[in-house]
Amino acid sequence: MIRVLVVDDDAMVRQLLRTIIEQADLSVVADVGDGDEVIPAVHKHHPDVVVMDLRMHRVSGVEATRSVMALPDPPGVIALTSFDSEDVILEAVHAGAHGFLAKDADPAEIITAIRSVAAGDGALSPRAARTVMTHVQADTSGQKRREARERVERLTDREQTITTAVAAGLTNAQIARQNYLSEATVKTHLTNAMTKLDAANRVQVALVIDRAASGRSHG
Structure with a gap:
């Protein structure tokens, strides 16, 4: 229990x-x-x-x-x-x-x-994901966005797909269904991605992904 x-x-x-x-x-x-x-x-x-x-x-x-x-x-x-x-x-x-x-x-x-x-x-509910993203977009520190973008560039294509889904608030089961993978495979990719992103958990993954996306949108 x-x-x-x-x-x-x-x-x-x-x-x-x-x-x-x-x-x-x-x-x-x-x-x-x-x-x-x-x-x-x-x-x-x-x-x-x-x-x-x-x-x-x-x-x-x-x-x-x-x-x-x-x-x-x-x-x-x-x-x-x-x-x-x-x-x-x-x-x-x-x-x-x-x-x-x-x-x-x-x-x-x-x-x-x-x-x-x-x-x-x-x-990380969609509501929480939106709140994190809103704050990231308001962040005027270009340095943080650049650092996030550099970390994301270390990811494989599959890791980027999975971490982007995490940032959107999806669960491992939902990500697995969307990408025709097992949950175990999703967890493995996510664990590897967390190491590359220097993120302790999926909420911190979302923060890095959102910062990197914000960095791209801001040039």
């Missing part, structure tokens, strides 16, 4: 998430109310996935995500956000978040994201 740690400073949100998750036959091993409680809870309960609010009083979700990712064999982290601040979302990408959920996501979307991250697929 997938083990989930819920992190949010609103007790009602924590209870709602617990109810949604447990109704799907997943296990909420603990819930905590601030970022400084996350690492002790991870050590104690060994969750597979952490659902992490980004805005908390003492320690932000971004800082807590960074701390989780520094652990050996860390759980996956899904950032819970209102999508009202692109800066915070980008910070969470760089901190190592494996996926994003809107605060108003429906129960099915929440469960799908948790299962996906637990399986190692990540959870």
Whole structure:
């Protein structure tokens, strides 16, 4: 059974998430109310996935995500956000978040994201992908776009096809169906591409791909 740690400073949100998750036959091993409680809870309960609010009083979700990712064999982290601040979302990408959920996501979307991250697929919804892309297009740093383009040029044609699909928010299963490949083959290509792109997870892959595409469109 997938083990989930819920992190949010609103007790009602924590209870709602617990109810949604447990109704799907997943296990909420603990819930905590601030970022400084996350690492002790991870050590104690060994969750597979952490659902992490980004805005908390003492320690932000971004800082807590960074701390989780520094652990050996860390759980996956899904950032819970209102999508009202692109800066915070980008910070969470760089901190190592494996996926994003809107605060108003429906129960099915929440469960799908948790299962996906637990399986190692990540959870970059089309909404999150658009948010990342919007921020990248507003980035005035030509240097970052050039660096991203150089990394993407290291990829094989197949790796470029797969990483572009990842950036669009597709799952490994969807990519496999589109390209008449097995999911195992998609995972192999994606793993190789992540190494070449210096990306820790598929959300960071999307960031590099979007930056490179933005660089081409800006010349």
